[in-house]
Amino acid sequence: MKVTIWGNELLAWTSAAALAESGNHVVLVNNEHELPDEVETEFKVSNEPGLEQLLTETKATGRLAMGTDQLGINHASVHILALNPDQFGTAELLIARLSAKHSNNLLIINQSNFGVGSTDRLQNRLDACNNQVISYIPNMLAEGTALQDYKTPLTYIIGCTNDWAMLNIKALFRPFSQVTTQWLLMTSKEAEFTKFANTGMLALRLGYINELANLADQLDVDIEVIRAAMITDPRIGPHYLHPGCGFGGLHFQQYIEALSELLSETRNSKLLDTVLTENEKQKEQPFRKLWRHYDCDLEKRTISIWGLSFKAGTASIDNAPSLKIIDALLAQNCKIQVHDPEAMSNIQKYFGDHSTLTYCDNSYDALKGSDALLLLTDWPEYWSPDLDKMKELMINPLIIDGRNLLDKELLVNSGFKYYGVGR
Amino acid sequence: MPANNSVAWKNLKSHAYSMSKTHISSLFTDEPERFSNFTFSQNNLLLDLSKQRINKESLTLLIQLAEERSLCEWIKNLFNGAHVNDSEDRPALHTALRSPANSSLSINGKNIIEDVHNNLARMESMVNRVHSGQWRGFTGHPIDTVVNIGVGGSDLGPLMACKALSENQTDTAQNIKIHFVSSMDGSQLAELLNSLNPARTLFVISSKSFTTIDTLANAQTAKKWLKKSSSTASEETLVSRHFIGVSANPDKAKEWGIPKSNQLEFWDWTGGRYSMWSAIGLPIAMQLGMKGFREFLSGAHSMDEHFRTAPLAENLPVLLAMVGIWNINFLHINAHAILPYDGRLSPLPAYLEQLEMESNGKSVDRQGNAINYKTCPILWGEVGTNAQHAFYQLLHQGTEAVMCDFIVAARRYHDTDNPELQHQHQLNLANCLAQSRILSLGDSVLEGAADAPAFKRYKGNQPCTTIMLDELNPFSFGQLIAMYEHKVFVQSVIWNINPFDQWGVELGKTVATSLLSALSPEKAQPTFDSSTNGLLNRIAERGA
Numbered sequence: 028m029k030v031t032i033w034g035n036e037l038l039a040w041t042s043a044a045a046l047a048e049s050g051n052h053v054v055l056v057n058n059e060h061e062l063p064d065e066v067e068t069e070f071k072v073s074n075e076p077g078l079e080q081l082l083t084e085t086k087a088t089g090r091l092a093m094g095t096d097q098l099g100i101n102h103a104s105v106h107i108l109a110l111n112p113d114q115f116g117t118a119e120l121l122i123a124r125l126s127a128k129h130s131n132n133l134l135i136i137n138q139s140n141f142g143v144g145s146t147d148r149l150q151n152r153l154d155a156c157n158n159q160v161i162s163y164i165p166n167m168l169a170e171g172t173a174l175q176d177y178k179t180p181l182t183y184i185i186g187c188t189n190d191w192a193m194l195n196i197k198a199l200f201r202p203f204s205q206v207t208t209q210w211l212l213m214t215s216k217e218a219e220f221t222k223f224a225n226t227g228m229l230a231l232r233l234g235y236i237n238e239l240a241n242l243a244d245q246l247d248v249d250i251e252v253i254r255a256a257m258i259t260d261p262r263i264g265p266h267y268l269h270p271g272c273g274f275g276g277l278h279f280q281q282y283i284e285a286l287s288e289l290l291s292e293t294r295n296s297k298l299l300d301t302v303l304t305e306n307e308k309q310k311e312q313p314f315r316k317l318w319r320h321y322d323c324d325l326e327k328r329t330i331s332i333w334g335l336s337f338k339a340g341t342a343s344i345d346n347a348p349s350l351k352i353i354d355a356l357l358a359q360n361c362k363i364q365v366h367d368p369e370a371m372s373n374i375q376k377y378f379g380d381h382s383t384l385t386y387c388d389n390s391y392d393a394l395k396g397s398d399a400l401l402l403l404t405d406w407p408e409y410w411s412p413d414l415d416k417m418k419e420l421m422i423n424p425l426i427i428d429g430r431n432l433l434d435k436e437l438l439v440n441s442g443f444k445y446y447g448v449g450r
Numbered sequence: 451m452p453a454n455n456s457v458a459w460k461n462l463k464s465h466a467y468s469m470s471k472t473h474i475s476s477l478f479t480d481e482p483e484r485f486s487n488f489t490f491s492q493n494n495l496l497l498d499l500s501k502q503r504i505n506k507e508s509l510t511l512l513i514q515l516a517e518e519r520s521l522c523e524w525i526k527n528l529f530n531g532a533h534v535n536d537s538e539d540r541p542a543l544h545t546a547l548r549s550p551a552n553s554s555l556s557i558n559g560k561n562i563i564e565d566v567h568n569n570l571a572r573m574e575s576m577v578n579r580v581h582s583g584q585w586r587g588f589t590g591h592p593i594d595t596v597v598n599i600g601v602g603g604s605d606l607g608p609l610m611a612c613k614a615l616s617e618n619q620t621d622t623a624q625n626i627k628i629h630f631v632s633s634m635d636g637s638q639l640a641e642l643l644n645s646l647n648p649a650r651t652l653f654v655i656s657s658k659s660f661t662t663i664d665t666l667a668n669a670q671t672a673k674k675w676l677k678k679s680s681s682t683a684s685e686e687t688l689v690s691r692h693f694i695g696v697s698a699n700p701d702k703a704k705e706w707g708i709p710k711s712n713q714l715e716f717w718d719w720t721g722g723r724y725s726m727w728s729a730i731g732l733p734i735a736m737q738l739g740m741k742g743f744r745e746f747l748s749g750a751h752s753m754d755e756h757f758r759t760a761p762l763a764e765n766l767p768v769l770l771a772m773v774g775i776w777n778i779n780f781l782h783i784n785a786h787a788i789l790p791y792d793g794r795l796s797p798l799p800a801y802l803e804q805l806e807m808e809s810n811g812k813s814v815d816r817q818g819n820a821i822n823y824k825t826c827p828i829l830w831g832e833v834g835t836n837a838q839h840a841f842y843q844l845l846h847q848g849t850e851a852v853m854c855d856f857i858v859a860a861r862r863y864h865d866t867d868n869p870e871l872q873h874q875h876q877l878n879l880a881n882c883l884a885q886s887r888i889l890s891l892g893d894s895v896l897e898g899a900a901d902a903p904a905f906k907r908y909k910g911n912q913p914c915t916t917i918m919l920d921e922l923n924p925f926s927f928g929q930l931i932a933m934y935e936h937k938v939f940v941q942s943v944i945w946n947i948n949p950f951d952q953w954g955v956e957l958g959k960t961v962a963t964s965l966l967s968a969l970s971p972e973k974a975q976p977t978f979d980s981s982t983n984g985l986l987n988r989i990a991e992r993g994a
Contacts, residue, residue, distance in 0.1 A: 308591070315590030323588055323687045358584035 028199060031056060031099040033121065034109035035070045037278070038138055038166045040078060041173045042107060047085035049202035054092050056099035071373070074342040077174050096121075104129050105199065109166070110139040112281055122152050122161070131157035134195050137215070138166045140282055142289065143223060146186065146215035155189065162187035162196065163215035165222035170276055171340030178202075182209040186218025223289070226282040227299055232267040233274050234302035237309050240270035240449025250449030251431060270448045272403060272429030273310035275337030275346035310348035313401045313429040314355045316446045320399070320425065325359040329422070331397040333390055334404025334430070335367035335374045342369035344377060348429065349403050353378060364393040368406055394420040405430040414441045452815070453946050454779070454823045458515035465511055466780035473911050474503050475891040481505075490766055492756045494920045495929050497766050501890035501914040502773050503781060512772035513762050515944065521762065524943045529758055531557050535721070535950035536816060542950040543717075544724035544935065545754045548747040548928070557719070566728075569715055573729055574740040576694065576714070580652065581622035581739065588676075588683040588691050589649040597629045597642065598733045599672065600656030601664040604696070605632040606804055607726025608656075608733040610797035611746070614927050617794070620739030628733050634664040639671055648679035654694045656730050658722055660702035663959075669693075669706070696729045721950050723804050724935060742924045749928025757936045767936030770915065774853070774937070775944050777913055778824050783851040787841075788831030791858040791882035794922060798857065799831030802934060809938045809949035816946050825945045827853075835881055845889055846908050854889060854914045857930070858882045861921040886914040 028051045032043045035057035043055040057070075072079045085091040094102065106125060108118055118139065125133060133153070137146050146163040153159035163186035168176045180203060187193050193212070197204070204210075213221070236254065243250040250270050258265040274280070280303075287299035321328065337347035344350060349365075353374075356363050364385045365374065375386050387393040390408065394400060394417055402409060410432055418424050424443045426433065431447045438445040453459060478484055478500075488500035528534055531541040543562065546555050551567045579585040583592035598608055609630045631639045653672050657665045676688045683691075685707070695703035695713045698720070703713055714729035726734065727747060735743035757767050777783040786806075788799040810826035832840065834856065845852055858879065863871040892910020893899035899907070917933075919926040942949035968976050968986055976986045 311590070318586060318590035319588075319682070323586070323590075323683065323691050354582075355584060355586075358579070358582065359586075 028052070028105060029103035030054075030105045030107060030199070031094075031103045032107045032109060033057075033099065034111070034114075034139070036109050036111060036139075037070065037075060037170060037173055038168055039107075039109035040070065040072055040082065041075070041168060041177050042109065042138075043091055044078060044081040044085055045174065045177045045203070046199075047088070047091035048081060050090070051199075052090050052103075053085075054094040054099050054102040056094050056096055071342070074170070074369075074373070075173050076171065076340065081174065096124075100124055100128050104133050105195065106133075106135045108135060108137045108139050110141075112140045112142075112285055114139065115141045115145060118149060119152065122149050126153050126159055129159070130154075131159065132191075133159045134192050135161040136196065136199075137161055137163045140166065140219075140222065140278075140285060142285060143219045144216050146219060150215070158189070158191050160187070160189045160192040161215075162189070162192055163218045164196075165218055165225075166278075170278070170343055171338060179206050180204070181207060182211060183207055184211045184213070184218050184221055186213055186215030188212075188214055223282065223286045226279065227286050229267045230274070230279070230283045230299060230302050230306075234305055236268050236270045237273070237448070238305065241309075241312075243449035248449075249435075251447075270431060271309075271405075272312050272348045272448060273306045275310075275348060276341075276343065277345035280346045307351075310351045311355060312448065313348070313403065313427045313446075314352050316427050317399055317401065317425075320427075320444070320446070325356065325361050327360060327362070328398040329362040329364065329396050330356055331393045331400045331421075332363065332365040333367075333393065333400060333402050333409050334406055335365060336370035336404050336406075339404055339406045342373055344370050344373045347403075349374065350377065352401060352403065353384065357381065357383065364395070364397065366390040366393040367404065368408060391416060391420060397421045398423045399425040399427060402426065402428045402430060402432055405432055414438070414443070418442065452819070452822070453519065453944060456515070456518050458511060458518045459779075462508075462511045462515060462776070462780050465507060466776075469503055469505070469508060470781060472503060473892070473894075474501060474913070475894040475910060477503070477505065478891065490764060490769055492760075492766050492933075493752050493929065495753075495766070495926060495933070496916075496918040497770060497933075498916040498918065499769060499773055501886055501916070502776075503911065503913050504773065504776060508776060509763065509769075509772075512776055513768075515775070516762055516768060516772055516940070519944050519946075521768065521940060521943050524939075525758060528939060529754075531555060531562075531719075535948060537948055537951045537953065541719045542721055542724065543719045544721065544727055545751075547720065547727035548751040548754065548932075550748075550751065562717070562719075565715075565717070569729055570740075570744075573714055573732060573735055573743075576732070577735045577740055577743075580626060580736060581620075585652065586691065587649045587651070588680050588688055591649045593650055593652040594625055595627045595629070595646055595651045596654060596733060596736050597631060597646070597651060597672070598654045598656060599631050599639075599665055599668045600654075600696075600730070601632040601634075601662060602804065603722025603725045604656035604658070604662075604665070604730050605630055606797065606801050607723070608731055610795075610801045611726060611731065611734045611927065612737050613797050614794045614922060615734070615738060615742070615746070615924055617922075618742055618924055619737050620742055622739060623737050626736060628737055630733070631668055632664065634667060636668065636671060639668050643672070643675050648676050648692075651676075652692055652694065654696060654732055655703070655706075655708070656696040656732075658698045658716070658718075658720075658725070660695065660697040660699045660706065666706070673707075694732065696732060723808055726931075738924055746924035746928040749925035750932035751928075752925075753929045753932035753936070757932075767933050768940050770933065771937040771940035771944070773913075773915065774827075774941060777853045778827055781851070781913070782824075783853050783913070784824060784827045785850055785852040786827045786829045787837075787845065787852050787854045788829060789834040789837060789854055789856050789885075790831070791834040791856060791878050792862075792922060793833055795857060796833045799829070801931075802831070803829050805934060806938055808952050808955070810942055810945065810947060811954065812945075812947045814947070816948055821945070821947070823945070825947060826941075831855075834885065835878060838881065838885065842885070845912060847905075852912055854886065854912060856882055856886045856914060856916045857919075858916070859919045859922045859926075864921075882916075886916055890914045 030046055030051050031054045032039050033056050043053050047053040110118055146161055150161050153161060165184055240250040254268060257263050283299055283303060287303055290296040290299055335349040336342055336344055353363060362383050364387055366387045371386055378384055426438060426443050426445050428447045435445050435447060435450055484500045489496060489498045529545055531543055533539055533541055535542050546562055547566055549563050554561045554563050580593055585593040587593055612628055629642055655669045676692055689707040690709050693708050695708035697703045698716050698718050700713055716725060716728035720728050762768050788802050790798050806829050807826055812825055813821050815821050862875045887895055888908055889912040890910055893908040938949055976983045
């Protein structure tokens with residue numbers, strides 16, 4: 028099949044690579060096209076495991092090409108919109124041009140989160156009688172596992188009520204649907220709502236467990252004990268219930284913000300707004316523990332940070348707690364020594380040269396002369412550190428564990444002062 | 451020689467005799483170009499004196515009086531740092547607080563402009579720290595609430611400026627709430643503290659002497675409130691994270707517990723009621739950001755330069771002052787209404803009450819002689835559209851002659867797409883123009899009004915000044931307040947009084963202290979006057 032993919036998002040690059048790999052001829056139009064609302068931030072292919080390599084391979088086969096907008100419009104009658112939520116204007120213009128070029132049998136799959144009802148608004152610009160159809164399929168990719176998510180979905184949620192379009196969609200995704208157990212068909216509006224509903228639910232769970240963890244802190248209860256008990260209830264389950272120093276990432280945050288706005292505008296509801304506000308506070312929680320430990324004076328202290336990406340498995344630092352914490356420490360004139368297995372170049376680009384900020388290639392180098400270690404990302408290599416070596420390197424054996432990675436009892440017995448989240 | 455014994459004064463007196471029989475409406479009939487003849491402007495601030503009971507000759511004679519009183523000399527002395535505050539033997543250099551960094555003024559061999567700008571830089575770093583969310587309270591949460599504790603000049607100025615410039619808040623201040631607490635009885639503070647989060651509240655304690663009982667009582671309550679909310683942090687830590695001291699007495703502030711690093715300074719050559727241009731203006735800077743605060747200073751500086759250099763006959767503060775002198779001393783009007791037609795300027799009347807009445811409410815001249823002419827009138831006021839439903843009845847039909855200042859901005863909401871608000875501004879402007887028109891011209895503005903019954907008649911002839919800004923912003927607001935400051939100074943020169951001291955407020959403090967012990971539980975039988983004794987006894991009976 029010939030497919031044109033529009034956008035500069037994780038989904039755009041992932042679907043381009045996966046579709047080209049499975050035999051399609053793909054043109055990807057991202058930052059070269061002359062369309063309005065250009066997203067300024069450049070998507071970093073290298074942040075996503077395996078993606079860069081697959082892109083190189085599929086380009087070499089000739090099945091994946093980067094193109095201009097004109098080439099993209101002419102190339103195919105199947106188009107995937109993987110645009111940024113802010114680019115609705117771009118989508119409208121693009122639809123008008125596609126409609127003019129392909130007067131019948133035009134299939135557009137919208138996977139951008141423009142909000143509930145927006146795919147219908149785009150459909151109004153098309154002629155459904157001549158099979159000019161736009162459907163909505165929610166983007167279910169998680170940063171860090173995007174390729175796997177794309178290639179082996181258990182469920183397809185499809186917002187489409189046109190039989191001709193549905194036939195083509197099934198054909199397009201056939202290579203990936205071998206393990207798929209469910210095809211949920213609904214209107215595009217319902218599919219958009221589903222995406223929002225899922226995202227909001229996850230945010231609420233995270234917000235709730237963090238709120239409980241903060242309470243546990245004050246009541247001197249270990250939240251990990253509570254959590255272990257909670258998840259035995261099958262109505263609750265284990266997912267998205269790890270307390271920590273806040274969630275980040277580009278899309279998750281962006282979707283929740285959009286949903287929060289929708290709820291607040293149409294329902295005057297502050298539910299998700301509160302979750303977002305509290306999450307921003309939660310990101311600074313390790314800083315606050317450090318601040319109180321040193322009696323509100325961090326002047327000239329040396330602070331180590333392990334983990335800078337917003338979660339393990341990605342190099343992305345979008346909305347990561349590390350950004351807020353480094354800002355806070357810089358403002359208190361601390362000497363900061365940071366390490367991350369993947370995100371070093373991103374963080375270096377973000378903060379630039381700073382006389383008090385040292386970028387360390389080795390995690391133990393970051394501990395030299397340290398007054399505290401702040402653990403902010405749950406990278407596997409941080410789970411079982413060499414405690415003796417740590418104690419030797421640090422001036423003050425203080426660990427503030429923003430992800431509850433380490434065994435509190437073991438650390439305390441080894442002579443560390445330990446603060447977790449809710450324990 | 452007493453002020454009222456001079457040639458110009460006598461000439462004005464006889465001129466006033468003829469003018470007192472003139473109605474403002476007839477001045478307009480006789481002189482169709484009156485508006486252009488009696489309006490003056492400085493950098494987009496317009497002063498319209500055409501609705502005053504004056505003609506060209508009045509102004510000429512008034513300027514002669516100013517010259518005879520050596521006003522130009524006095525202005526020079528004010529700016530140069532001469533000890534114009536003679537009873538306290540010091541200069542009054544509020545103008546130095548708004549001088550640009552590249553100027554200089556040496557006082558006792560020290561360039562005070564440099565001190566001023568060093569202090570502004572320290573203020574800037576505090577403001578930026580709060581705005582960036584990096585001023586941390588004892589829990590490590592960023593400060594999001596600033597409470598200014600001060601009284602008099604340490605309260606009224608910043609309070610007014612924050613209200614007046616509420617629409618000019620800088621983006622980084624969007625999440626910062628600013629409150630003001632002044633009253634000694636603790637009622638304001640107690641109510642406020644109920645709604646605040648101690649972990650995120652920063653107190654600014656503003657007191658020139660750092661001994662003001664009202665302020666320190668409130669500061670103490672704030673400190674106790676913080677201590678109660680934190681069982682772990684020491685008092686020293688709490689004070690260093692939650693208090694800024696603004697004072698001309700850094701040692702006293704330190705004694706109270708505020709470390710020097712949390713102190714901002716001002717100097718004894720800044721009078722309390724002239725101090726919002728100094729570090730006392732910290733809450734203003736917290737709201738506007740330093741860029742906005744510097745615009746505010748530069749608006750005032752532009753008025754300073756105008757006052758310092760413009761010929762007296764075109765000099766706005768001089769003209770405003772001399773027309774006041776005319777009304778007070780020659781037309782015998784002793785009431786002055788301040789009528790801003792702008793809700794943002796609601797604290798302006800209270801501010802000018804202090805500025806004018808505390809400065810010029812005096813009856814002894816600089817040589818210590820009793821004065822036999824009127825000085826500062828009684829000032830009061832209210833947002834015009836509200837006052838229309840209150841005391842305008844007296845202005846229109848009462849027996850008191852009252853001079854009125856109308857203050858209004860030509861533009862507001864022009865950059866919004868809210869037609870309702872734009873319409874409300876039109877309504878406001880229409881009311882402002884209508885009221886000053888009727889107050890000055892009377893019902894002559896209506897055809898056939900003379901046939902109305904007596905209780906429906908409007909006699910008019912109340913002299914009105916209109917001050918029109920293009921728009922209310924930090925710069926124009928700085929101009930406006932500096933103009934009134936200099937007006938007060940000019941009048942003090944004419945009256946030969948010192949506008950920079952306030953001895954009349956001292957005795958009350960002393961007597962209150964002696965009464966405090968009479969209110970204590972172990973008090974003896976009071977031995978004051980019978981009224982005070984009676985009231986004390988009543989309190990003893992009923993107060994417990």
